[in-house]
Amino acid sequence: MSQTVDSAEDGTSPPFDSAFCPVFHSAVELIGRRWTGAIVRALLCDITRFSDLTRAIPDLSDRMLSERLKELEGAGIVARTVLPTTPVQIEYRLTPKGAALAPVLAAIGAWAGEWLVAVEPARAR
Numbered sequence: 131m132s133q134t135v136d137s138a139e140d141g142t143s144p145p146f147d148s149a150f151c152p153v154f155h156s157a158v159e160l161i162g163r164r165w166t167g168a169i170v171r172a173l174l175c176d177i178t179r180f181s182d183l184t185r186a187i188p189d190l191s192d193r194m195l196s197e198r199l200k201e202l203e204g205a206g207i208v209a210r211t212v213l214p215t216t217p218v219q220i221e222y223r224l225t226p227k228g229a230a231l232a233p234v235l236a237a238i239g240a241w242a243g244e245w246l247v248a249v250e251p252a253r254a255r
Contacts, residue, residue, distance in 0.1 A: 160205055161231065165190055169198050170228065171235055173208065178221040202228070 161167060165187065172186045184195055199222055202208035207228035213219040224231075 160201075160207075161234070163198065163201070165194055165198050166202065167235065167238070169195065169202070170207070170224070170231055173222060173224045173228065174232055174235065178223055180220060180222070183222070207231070 161170065168187045168190070169183065172183055175186075177183055177186050180192075180195065180199075184190055184192060187195075199208060199210070203210050203222075206225055208222050209225050211221045211223065213221060
């Protein structure tokens with residue numbers, strides 16, 4: 131027997147009718163990987179160039195950014211565009227699938243603002 135729990139008071143969210151959902155698990159594993167949320171958030175703010183992303187996200191290495199962008203591209207969340215300029219420029223933009231994460235990240239941000247203690251960056255000390 132499964133218990134149905136509404137995740138919102140107004141009942142608009144889908145009910146949880148089982149303890150494990152493989153699709154939900156895959157989504158959380160994808161967007162919950164280290165640096166992925168910060169990268170998607172930066173892309174939502176129209177930061178599209180690799181070097182701008184590394185400047186916008188403190189402590190993110192070029193190697194890790196490259197790896198995460200490839201993963202997000204493979205998942206259909208990010209589109210990579212090569213611009214025919216000299217030198218060649220590459221832009222990264224969210225696909226409609228990626229842009230659909232905006233309310234998810236906003237909800238996580240609101241939750242974090244309410245429930246997590248703000249951590250002062252080490253370099254500000």
